[in-house]
Amino acid sequence: xxxxxxxxxxxxxxxxxxxxxxxxxxxxxxxxxxxxxxxxxxxxx
Amino acid sequence: xxxxxxxxxxxxxxxxxxxxxxxxxxxxxxxxxxxxxxxxxxxxxxxxxxxxxxxxxxxxxxxxxxxxxxxxxxxxxxxxxxxxxxxxxxxxxxxxxxxxxxxxxxxxxxxxxxxxxxxxxxxxxxxxxxxxxxxxxxxxxxxxxxxxxxxxxxxxxxxxxxxxxxxxxxxxxxxxxxxxxxxxxxxxxxxxxxxxxxxxxxxxxxxxxxxxxxxxxxxxxxxxxxxxxxxxxxxxxxxxxxxxxxxxxxxxxxxxxxxxxxxxxxxxxxxxxxxxxxxxxxxxxxxxxxxxxxxxxxxxxxxx
Numbered sequence: 001x002x003x004x005x006x007x008x009x010x011x012x013x014x015x016x017x018x019x020x021x022x023x024x025x026x027x028x029x030x031x032x033x034x035x036x037x038x039x040x041x042x043x044x045x
Numbered sequence: 046x047x048x049x050x051x052x053x054x055x056x057x058x059x060x061x062x063x064x065x066x067x068x069x070x071x072x073x074x075x076x077x078x079x080x081x082x083x084x085x086x087x088x089x090x091x092x093x094x095x096x097x098x099x100x101x102x103x104x105x106x107x108x109x110x111x112x113x114x115x116x117x118x119x120x121x122x123x124x125x126x127x128x129x130x131x132x133x134x135x136x137x138x139x140x141x142x143x144x145x146x147x148x149x150x151x152x153x154x155x156x157x158x159x160x161x162x163x164x165x166x167x168x169x170x171x172x173x174x175x176x177x178x179x180x181x182x183x184x185x186x187x188x189x190x191x192x193x194x195x196x197x198x199x200x201x202x203x204x205x206x207x208x209x210x211x212x213x214x215x216x217x218x219x220x221x222x223x224x225x226x227x228x229x230x231x232x233x234x235x236x237x238x239x240x241x242x243x244x245x246x247x248x249x250x251x252x253x254x255x256x257x258x259x260x261x262x263x264x265x266x267x268x269x270x271x272x273x274x275x276x277x278x279x280x281x282x283x284x285x286x287x288x289x290x291x292x293x294x295x296x297x298x299x300x301x302x303x304x305x306x307x308x309x310x311x312x313x314x315x316x317x318x319x320x321x322x323x324x325x326x327x328x329x330x331x332x333x334x335x336x337x338x339x340x341x342x343x344x345x346x347x348x349x
Binding site: 002004005006007008009010013017020021023024026035036037042044 | 086089098277278281282285297303322324325326329330
């Protein structure tokens with residue numbers, strides 16, 4: 001399994017990055033950080 | 046007589062022994078560890094509305110200085126083993142003759158803890174500083190390399206040769222540019238210039254016309270192999286620059302659908318350059334910025 005993590009993503013960019021990951025065959029998990037920004041963890045079998 | 050001879054032999058063997066300081070693998074080293082400076086975008090500051098996250102770039106130099114309350118001068122010494130892996134030395138005395146890297150830091154910084162799955166994996170030092178880096182080859186065992194003066198002394202005694210460089214991290218002004226000595230062969234003269242430059246630049250940190258740009262300059266891991274996660278969590282890996290936009294438009298010309306020919310070109314370039322990352326990661330992280338500039342140049346994307 002391959003995992004990639006991107007931190008400190010502004011809210012308005014989250015959807016676009018999730019869509020891009022999905023178009024590459026990754027599943028994604030979005031986590032809201034304490035500072036209001038987001039982390040995306042993408043995994044691919 | 047026999048006893049005297051035995052004592053003499055013991056004395057000789059102890060006198061000639063090479064003290065081997067403990068070496069700890071890079072992944073397991075639990076102490077201050079200097080790293081190549083990494084840009085840090087945001088900092089948590091206290092305002093009338095409580096703690097809020099602000100970009101460092103939005104703060105005045107005076108406010109930035111106030112957020113860097115710690116100062117320290119530290120030294121780290123490392124060497125490479127036969128497989129090329131980095132090992133840190135727990136003492137400032139070398140073991141056998143060989144190749145060593147001595148890093149001396151003056152830092153003004155703040156500490157940020159890094160958590161992963163609800164436990165601390167280490168911390169990072171975010172700040173500015175002066176770093177002296179000496180890469181030396183020693184031809185004698187047990188040299189004390191704990192200060193610039195000692196390095197100069199050993200160099201003048203022909204016990205080592207090497208190169209000396211100075212990095213000014215996050216401290217910038219026209220004056221400071223003039224004070225930086227050029228990279229030089231390690232000898233007493235270059236060490237003297239380095240010491241003078243350090244003293245002068247350190248005294249300029251509080252000047253009004255000096256631009257301060259804090260960066261992640263050192264880490265301290267409390268779990269094995271935590272360096273990558275500390276760097277990622279503190280530096281914040283998201284970044285979308287004009288290079289990102291150019292590659293994104295090459296990959297998805299209408300913003301939604303993939304151009305499969307272009308996708309294959311990007312994937313091949315990523316693989317050919319020794320990277321194992323997705324196109325999304327390649328486009329959206331600060332870690333990949335230099336690679337993005339290279340792919341744009343290699344595939345001539347700016348001309349398409």
